[in-house]
Amino acid sequence: MSDARVPRERPLSPHLTVWRWHITMAASILHxxxxxxxxxxxxxxxxxxxxxxxxxxxxxxxxxxxxxxLGKFVLFGMTVSFFYHLASGIRHSVWDLGHGLTIKSANALAVASFAFAIAATVAVWFIAFTTGAL
Structure with a gap:
């Protein structure tokens, strides 16, 4: 009789390929x-x-x-990152206060974070171009 053990296949943990993508998942990853x-x-x-x-x-x-x-492209990316991270941090603070935890309101907060990041970035870059800063 042999004492050699045959290793069994272990189950894999759920990952991005298992879960269906939704807006709050994308918002969390983007944060x-x-x-x-x-x-x-x-x-x-x-x-x-x-x-x-x-x-x-x-x-x-x-x-x-x-x-x-290339430098302006990097600065643009930093601007988008800054405003999205700011909005998403506020979204997390709202959740920490116990508000916006339903699926509908969590989705709305994620959409608002995306919208704020886009609007604020466009506003800052518009002002920069019209004032001659860039």
Whole structure:
């Protein structure tokens, strides 16, 4: 008789392929993604501060890169991330207070978070372009 044990297949945990996508699920994932994006965006803010302290040549180099189409694209992404993460954080605070926990109101808060992020980003970039900031 052999003491060798045959390993049994273990069940897999549910993942994104198992669950049906819904708006609050997408909002939760996007909240995490924008948090990581803002964390990385903080490196750009630190680079701005260091280039400002390093002198005019370093600051001009920073401005040249951040003013390029790629730099503006990154800034646009940071703006969307900031406003979505802000709105989603407020949504979480509303939930922490015990409000908006029904499916209908949770979905409405998720839609409101998306709408606020889009509207605020468009407003900021419109103001930036009309005032000549970009």
């Amino acid at each position: 995490r993604v924008t948090g990581v994006g803002l964390y990385l965006g903080a490196l750009i803010v630190a680079w701005w501060a260091v280039s400002l302290a390093a002198g005019p040549e370093a600051y001009d180099q920073f401005r040249g890169l951040i003013g390029s189409p």
